[in-house]
Amino acid sequence: MPIMNMIEAINNALHLSFERDPDVVAFGEDSGYYGGVFRATKGLQEKYGTERCFDAPICEQGIAGFAFGLALYGLKPVAEIQFSDYMYPAFDQIVNEIAKSRYRSGGQWPVPMVIRTPYGGGINGGLYHSQSPESFYTHAPGIKIVIPSDPYEAKGLLLASIKDQNPVLFFEPKKIYRSSKADVPTDYYEIPLSKARIAKEGSQVTLIGWGAIHHVNMDAAKLAEKEGISIEVIDLRTIIPYDIETLDASVKKTGRCVIVHEAPRTSGFGAELSATLHERNMLHLHAPIQRMTGWDTHYPFSFDYEYYPNPKRILWAIKQTLEF
Amino acid sequence: MPIMNMIEAINNALHLSFERDPDVVAFGEDSGYYGGVFRATKGLQEKYGTERCFDAPICEQGIAGFAFGLALYGLKPVAEIQFSDYMYPAFDQIVNEIAKSRYRSGGQWPVPMVIRTPYGGGINGGLYHSQSPESFYTHAPGIKIVIPSDPYEAKGLLLASIKDQNPVLFFEPKKIYRSSKADVPTDYYEIPLSKARIAKEGSQVTLIGWGAIHHVNMDAAKLAEKEGISIEVIDLRTIIPYDIETLDASVKKTGRCVIVHEAPRTSGFGAELSATLHERNMLHLHAPIQRMTGWDTHYPFSFDYEYYPNPKRILWAIKQTLEF
Amino acid sequence: MAKAPKLPVHQILDENGELLKGASVPDMPKEDIVELFKTILKVRVIDSRMFKMQRQGRIAFYMATQGEEATHVGTAYALKPQDWMFPQYREHGAAFVRGLTLQQFINQIFGNSGDLNKGRQMPMHWGSRNLNLVTISSPLGTQIPQCAGAAYAMKIKKKDSVALAFFGEGTTSEGDFHAGLNFAGVYKAPAIFFCRNNGWAISTPFHRQTAAENIAVKAVAYGIEGVRVDGNDLFAVIDIVRQARERAVKGNGPTLIEALTYRLSSHSTSDDPSAYRSEEKDDGPWKLKEPAVRLRKFLGNQGLWSMKEEQDWEKACEKELLDAIKVAENTPKPEMDALFEDIFDELPWNLREQKSQLITFLKNEGKR
Amino acid sequence: MAKAPKLPVHQILDENGELLKGASVPDMPKEDIVELFKTILKVRVIDSRMFKMQRQGRIAFYMATQGEEATHVGTAYALKPQDWMFPQYREHGAAFVRGLTLQQFINQIFGNSGDLNKGRQMPMHWGSRNLNLVTISSPLGTQIPQCAGAAYAMKIKKKDSVALAFFGEGTTSEGDFHAGLNFAGVYKAPAIFFCRNNGWAISTPFHRQTAAENIAVKAVAYGIEGVRVDGNDLFAVIDIVRQARERAVKGNGPTLIEALTYRLSSHSTSDDPSAYRSEEKDDGPWKLKEPAVRLRKFLGNQGLWSMKEEQDWEKACEKELLDAIKVAENTPKPEMDALFEDIFDELPWNLREQKSQLITFLKNEGKR
């Protein structure tokens, strides 16, 4: 099995999809000839022609609306939004249209599609190249949200997303696009959506994260272990609809939970997880669920270190729950 | 003191602002000559001219962006989005621009403004005339969110919002635009932002809501009282930044809490409140905080009754927390 | 100096029902002309009855299309069944021409279990997958880039078909209008963008919507064809849409059509136009130009139509309508399951739980 | 048929530094021509040095404007100090002409405590309230309706000023472009929309951005003035912006200016243009047309400039720059307070709590 970085794994998944299904098309700003600014769609146009992989004008609302039309007609668009920070002009098309089409038409007009977009901080990108906006979309019923944490995951989850019968927002942790490497089979495989992954079993505290943060959580778990604390680390993978069974079971087992994400705390997805897990597992909890998150500020260029959750802070939160 | 409905109170507040401050301007789709489809801006153009109160082309992203420019230059725009369901095309201007301008410029370019918009269900409006999208905006630091529950509140909170030095989204519960009536002083007065209102004191369960739901909560409290249950009803008024002191104190006192909102449950603002109140008050809680909310669906035309929280359901949730 | 190109307004039938000099009726059987005229009359019968129904509180909401019927009736006729239409909301004539039954239309308004949308949307949000009528959604302009996408899909699938989006002149101000026309232009998608310029967007007149001379010139911004047509002239509409269709399927790119018409009705049942326009000054001149007047004269001159036939036809429409309303009123609302279905292809755990919670509530509330 | 109007490209100075027949230098002191030329050279010195700095890992990011300097240097010169500019990101020449100091510019790139933005944004996001330079933000096109709003505010406040937005041709595809120009058109706001058509939007060439013949014709869609200018001709740019300004302050409405130029540099330090364009075929012809070549010849012909002066000036610029960099590198980053300030005018409770939590963390991490 070759070792791939995340971009290579995503690119590989796209090539496989194009090969297997002639209805898959990919487009976005600079996605065609150039293969995308992160080169995720590299080689697709060369191999499959300008009809199936093409450049979009700079217009995110257009990209989302156009993808809607393609999906309605029965194609399977995999659209790229160049940075998730720039997805908001498409918010109406995503939240009012893509999310609602199946429902409002009584099931007549589903629009299965994938919108891929790089997200996240830790790269000195400042306000507009660091955002983790996944939580905004969690409040809109009708769209799935998937976030992979490494190349193997990225390929399997992307292939499952392309196969899925619903619209999927696929957020890619660009911080680890090239740094995360894994053995990735060249063949087609899917990782089922809505199944979380217990990356490390443990007994004292459940640690939940996704994307690039998952690795920070793993590091935090190592720090904790050095101090004799046993951590269960869960990579959520699918944010909506998420795997409540795995979370409930883990929290019931450990009685303690820390949720970590990059996005600002207020109304970040940690809030929903915390509220739901409290509601369902109160009697099993030895301490309130903690959130270790980005601050309630915008992403500050010169304070990347201060902003981004790190293993020591997560350890601090772990200890808080243990000492509660 | 005259009795006004909510539209009259809002209209009165706008007239007072126009009179006191020549920099206040109002605009939106049909806001000028006609005075708005709900007539909130009625009489402003007639009295103050087309320069200060005017119609906008049908373009919500334009309305928000244009308001940004007005505010930047020192005017105080009060823009109207005809229905909050149609605010999403402006999401980028609101979340990436209006919310971030002060911060990204090091404080050089604040954009104080008000965006008013009718919201909420219970009116047989279906998917696109019933939404309660406030929670989407709570995840964007830098914008205040205010929701009045009656005409007296609407006037005082709107005047405070217009005076405020920050961007404010002012969501108006259109379900009770005309049905809610109150004595409203004709003079200028402000109700301070970020102060919740204890509408009814009680000892056993804290009930939190805002907007039209506040009245449903009051009705639920009456039902509960008939069964000998003492409810403290809080009208949150300002959603961001909300009044944590009042909430903490109430929850500490009662040890039980139900949060009610119209929006879908997942990542509705109830999630943030629940998470935060659990984190801070776990040891005082006798039961997990309950959320009684809209379902995780779109707003269904033919199931308005089934969708909208009602007093009986709230009573049910109250009893759940009591019997926990 | 960027002068807008002067664009003539295509017209065939004048306001007196006479053919313009040198103009001829588009190639179509005479019976079809009668049929389309009858559809226009039927739409009027429906509009006026449904308006009253709303006033009586029997339906929640309604939007009439009085005066604008030729724009959509003609367009639908000019298209082929495999062509897709993305309506805005004021084009139910197109639905009937395409084959939506009156019962389906009325069921949608009632949101009952016979509604193809399962009762989920407000009145006037019809649509049918079988008929290639994309279900209407309220946010303005969103259908425009969607239409461009569907058209592009047809192109790369090498179909002999086009996608057409209807919208009002007010909607051209939305960013999505810009997006849709630009994408369609760049990809030469077989799309038709049909603007009903009916003079008003609720209370806002055309000249406060844009400073452009007209809507059709906006085509220049996207390198696509732009044409103007008398939207109250059924023949001219059919002709111009056929031309646009031809251009599209031949690979010559999209067309923006501006159809000049007038919203004789109020915006919707929620609207009171007397607050912002004068019946005499604003509406008056347009009442003389409306499509039914012209067609009635034209068909009368040809001996194809009489007032007697009109009265009979209107009576028949009225009866069909009242029957459909009765059926709709007696059709139960959708099963409660419909509240939770179709968010995704399958019910996720949260909706399963919420559904059983609602069942508990409804029992508790004596509703089940 | 909606034919786009033919718009001439305004030009004064040809590629050999000669005035076109019948053309004359805009009314301005000779020293100002020299000054502007020197600014162009200075921008080049900065661009090439900062590019290298990024390669050395000393700064995070950079965007050069090589070949396009005349567009913004000329524009800023044609405006008055009370006029507002909303830049996109590739117009730092305008900042220097307006009075932003090199030190301020460099401090912004370093995000240090001397940065007017308090270190909050990536490099190339300068701005200064004092200088009426609206702080840059990354999302493309958002500044366009904002500029319309500011211009309208000037109009109703009866100021003798205009608001100008810069943007690239790629950005004209955004919905916000449509919004901004349409609003400005309807309200006749004293706005100028200045498009640098530099041929490329990252890897996307103009003809894949829009099927329109050019950008200026898009003015027709908004009923506003649209003009084209040789963006590599400093004099023509000054002339055309002055005309647009005149029009605006006289109440004759906004102008869309399309300046034809070329992005000789890569898009940014993250970009590799060799993957999508040919230096020889694509860039080659434009190297001959770039603004400095022309001005150098023109000034040389007039005896106003020599190669010796150029070398001295470049050396002086280099020195000033290195000094500024040294200062910037030695200026500490902003106080941690700056992370939490300016979300609102006052710190709300959650930020107060979070700030004290961060202080705990930093102590714990040995960072404080």
Ligand SMILES: Cc1ncc(C[n+]2csc(CCOP(=O)(O)OP(=O)(O)O)c2C)c(N)n1
């Ligand atoms: C995005 C959005 N903004 C606002 C509205 C509210 N609204 C409904 S219809 C309408 C006027 C539309 O005018 P036009 O496009 O000219 O169509 P017409 O009603 O004249 O047929 C408005 C503003 C909406 N439905 N969607």
Ligand SMILES: Cc1ncc(C[n+]2csc(CCOP(=O)(O)OP(=O)(O)O)c2C)c(N)n1
């Ligand atoms: C809303 C948004 N979408 C995408 C981007 C990413 N992006 C940054 S610059 C750029 C190209 C802009 O091209 P153009 O407007 O022609 O300006 P130029 O770089 O040529 O000066 C893109 C796509 C962005 N910054 N904002």
Ligand SMILES: [Mg+2]
């Ligand atoms: Mg209209």
Ligand SMILES: [Mg+2]
């Ligand atoms: Mg460009």
